[in-house]
Amino acid sequence: MLTVEGLRSRYGRIEVLHGIDLEVKSGEIVTVVGANGAGKTTLLKCLSGTQPVSDGRIVFRGESLNSVPAHRRLAHGLAQSPEGRQIFTNLTVEENLRLGAYLHSDERVDRDMTEAFALFPILREKRNLAAGGLSGGQQQMLAIARALMGRPSCLLLDEPSMGLAPLLVAQIFEVVTELKNRDVTVLLVEQNAYGALRIADRGYVMETGHIIISGPAAELIADPRIREAYLGL
């Protein structure tokens, strides 16, 4: 579904992605784990088009995305729940969700919103409140729900567990697992390597702009190098 080949990206003169190869197959949950500053967010930003690519290819469902501007990638089926949530703080929860479906204006929008509320009931309670007033966990739920409103075939999730209490993390990861039943493929970026690998089918480990190890998630969890460096086991 998504193939990344030799992807390079830089901030000014400093290159932070040094040729990333990665593949996500339809229906999978794939995770990219790695320490602070490894380049995970930069990778996702390249995929969503909000960060320039200096070399390499991004192919999504058979089409090159390289020259597709950010605002047209959702129409191709690629949605992102960005790092730091990036919700529309001045707008209400419901307006955020409606804007998630900006590209659509059919009856399904209402149904999708009902489904989003079923997935995250707290959002229904707060639907008329300014999104900026939500707690961190609720904002994260809103960011995911907003991305789902765009009817993506592939969802890019950047550290949905960041800064959340363990109970909320479990809830968010459960929703991610559940996306499989909705035919949404997931690329999940996490510092919380253990949590991410547990729900993923396959994983990539990223270090200073390189993919250093990849494989089925169960194998990565069992890999002694990863247990020591990333799982603290």
Add this chain to the structure above:
Amino acid sequence: MDALLQFIFSGVTVGAVYALVALGFTIIYNASDVVNFAQGEFVMLGGMITVFAHQAGLPLALAAVLAIIVTAAIGVALNKLAIEPARGAPVVSVIIITIGASILIRGATQLIFDKQLHRFPAFSGDDPIRVMGATILPQSLWVTGGALVVFAGLWLFFTRTLTGKAVLATANNRIAAQLVGINTGAIMTLSFGLSAAIGALAGVLITPITLVSYDVGVALALKGFAAAMLGGMGNPKGALVGGLMLGLLEALTAGYLSSQYKDAVAFIVILAVLFVMPQGIFGKSSTERV
């Protein structure tokens, strides 16, 4: 008492114009973080183009519509030719670009048209209407009514339409807006066109009262800016309240002190806002903007 009412009438009339100019500042500021000092030139263009189109034989209403459309196109061109290419430049550089654009527009207007003062007939005659001992010009009612219609229309646009929400979303978080599929470049174009059209409409409405010449935009930009600052830059409600307050302050200063001091009011308001409440009346804290 009659005098006070008279001052209030004139204050509300100019205040409505300041409010429209402030609204123009607000729309562009929200869409692009740019303070567009060419905003006053849009008002001037609205008046000047109407004058010359009318002289050339077009009926007044048609001349006004033409002026608004041409000015909107100039606003869009300003964005495409000068603002967009400077994307990523420091805010101050972009502001200087808008000042340069305003000088260019003023110069071009002087060359294409002339340096004279012009007016065209008031829409509903010049016979003052008596209200409780004071008088008000029918054109003043056009100005305030026009401003109210614009503000109400814009309020509906922002609260009831998905495109309006997309403008708000772009103002709130440009990257996130792109991620939900909003073409933020098109929103910028829309914002500049809308701002310019609103400015031109203000020029059309006020010209029968204050007259127009190629250089009226400078003072209007300053006063609209002061009004926007007073209300809170980036807030349409603030533009309305700030504009009316500034207009009233000016009228009362001119009436009770001296009309010499009238133009100083805007400067004092800018300074007072900067020192006392940099966020303005309805301003949000700067941390809220991402």
